[in-house]
Amino acid sequence: MDYPLFTPAIGGGILIAVISILHVVVSHFAVGGGIVLFALESLSIKNGRDPVFRNAARRGSRILILVSTVFGAISGVGIWFTIGVVQPAGTADLIRLFVWVWAIEWAFFLLEIVTALLYYSTWEKVSPRTHLLLIGLYAFSAYMSLVIIQGILSFMSTPGAWPRTGDVADAFFNPTYLPGLVLRSGVCLLLAGAYLMLAVLAEKDPAGRARLVRFLAAFESMGAALAAAGYFWWENALEPAMRLVFLGPKPLLPGLSATRNQMMMAGLLCLALALLALLAPRFQAWPAAVVSLLAGFAVLGGYERVREGSRKPYVVRPHVFSNGLHAREIDSINQRGILEKSRFARLETGRASPSATEAAATGRAVFRSQCAACHTIDGYLGIRKLTKGADTETLNMILTLMKGDGEGRKKLLKGEEAPLDYPLMPPFVGTDSEQDALAQYLVSLQEVRDAR
């Protein structure tokens, strides 16, 4: 709200989702890959330097370096940049609360990057023990960075006791911390098996290849089972209000409910393919490996969508909404006016189309400052379609209800129960004349369409 408005055509939320999913399907492999490579290489050493396992580890190390230290590191920074431009206010708060947690993660990140590069570049140079130590340290640090970041991610959905105590430890060890960690650990193993399966299919010796396939399939099936257990535990740990969004006979967001079902199908597919590979390793071929990798992506991507969708309309429950509004500011903005706060939106009033009335130009700025974070005009959650046929009066009624939700949101902030008219939207905030201007702007969108 205070910040320049960045409203990409696909919607800010979708942009964040795309970049996060690109990142997580790589970073989870980076974590699981360390563990699996460590297992491969220690077995190779134990079995009198078994060349089949050693070569598989070597091939895997190249994937790891190219995928995780380059793409993983850059896309990780990418998520940060994206939430910084789409949701600056919420990001600023998270940084203030968790700066030392992030700093701790960074320390592990340093160890992770250096050991990954060392591991890759010391093949045939150092003794097997040193090499094993390197991948061991890598696996340790990569897993620790997951253990750390999971605290912040889960906090955004379930702040636990923190609103009452204000203690960072409460914020970190929140109700969905452990369930989410179990889920993510499972996904890490699942994805590691799936990625590395592509590398081991290059093994020429059929018997050796079968051993490798079976070995990786074991990780995949273990991972899939662990992820499923973690997921159901996670659902159970959510507040009832969040479950209503995507569970039950009449979910608030049917689309999200469908995402959940697809995620489960993808999980079952992963498990089935992994068991098949376990039982008949000789028949494993690249199409099955590719499908199983894509299904693994779908599981993780689906979970991230469900996690973020069920948090609507908050970035940090129950504090910051995804349009940058803080629940504690509701009263003061209703008095001062939203455009008093949203200076960059106000700058834009001068740039509305010349034919627009002054009220519609103001209304456009109000829309841009507090609705455009979720609603596009004609695309994702397109507002023109949602307000089709409504006149100023109807719209004013809706906005009045939305404004009334402000009282409920303040109660939720205090940890009390409160009914809401629009559970998926932030309350409308602003003065009466701003509300009227917004209604006029929304009607003017209809007129433009009618004129065509």
Added chain:
Amino acid sequence: MPVETVPAESVFPVPGAPAVVHALWLLTFFLHLVFVNSVVGGSLLGGLSTLVSGRGWKVAELFVELNSWAISLAITFGVAPLLFVQLLYGRFFYTASALLPWIWLGMLLMMAAAYYLNYIAKFRFAAGKGAALAVWGSALLFLGVTAIQVAVNLLHLRPELWTSVATDPMAAFRYGEFRARFLHFVLAALIFAGILLAWISVRRPEKGLDPLALKARAAFGMRVALVATLFQIADGLWLLGAMPRQVLRLWMRQGVLEVLPLLLSIILSFGLLAFLVAAQDPMANPKRVRNALEFFGATMIVMVGMRHQLRNLYHEAAKAADPVQSRAEWGGFLLFALTFALCLGLTICAVVRSVKDRPPEGEPVA
């Protein structure tokens, strides 16, 4: 008049003593710049060497190898200052990046492409092929990344420019101060890479390189560093002239101690110039090469400090320098300090073992 568009502060105080945060920030930013200099300067030098018949010198090969590490470390040590700038100056920094959202996000694509081009060059060199295109490609992309970083960092210093950039994002790249600053970073990178090239050629040459090529390569590095330093001194004056008058005025009024870094940096850069002139035949003057490297390092330290020192003056000049609330939370910091000590220790241990452990002939290797 204060700039109206500066967003409100977060309600959460900074959970740490500001002095500690500033110290960590300065340290990590200095390390970040060391690696950035190698990446930007090295890739440029690698490209330039292909123009001046330098194939046998293997400059590009050297920096491609070095940078496959330096890029990762530049990112790693870039993340920490990024955390601290958001912590203390978030409302300035987020605004600056949100004013150029696509450019800012596009920078990541450029970075990833440049990194992969570096790997492509590495694999091609290993296969005995040429890679001039990949080397130039990554050099140009890294220049683009530098420009975007400089633009966003300049905007976070100067809220009074925000309204004009909000209507025209490209304006961020047209300010005289942007150009002078950008050039300052690029020239510094070239100086560093040039001296580093000479130092490696003199002290730690790769095996199997012709001594004559080594000699020519070292001289090439020193010549580039010398020319770049001459330009750098001129550019430094340009940068001073392009800074907002009000910032300069506030600075000069502060007192001798605050202006000392500026004087020191001028003295150091002339000292550097002297060593560079003295070491134009690096093979004959290996010690001078080292001195030049040391002087460059000292100049960098002063510059990093000065850049940090001026941030508050910029905000003060824009009447936006409200103090940041903080509350020392030693528990969190202590946990970080312990983890960092552990991770740093393990990192050093891993590096030392990887370098030292070379099993004798006949013993098994990994």
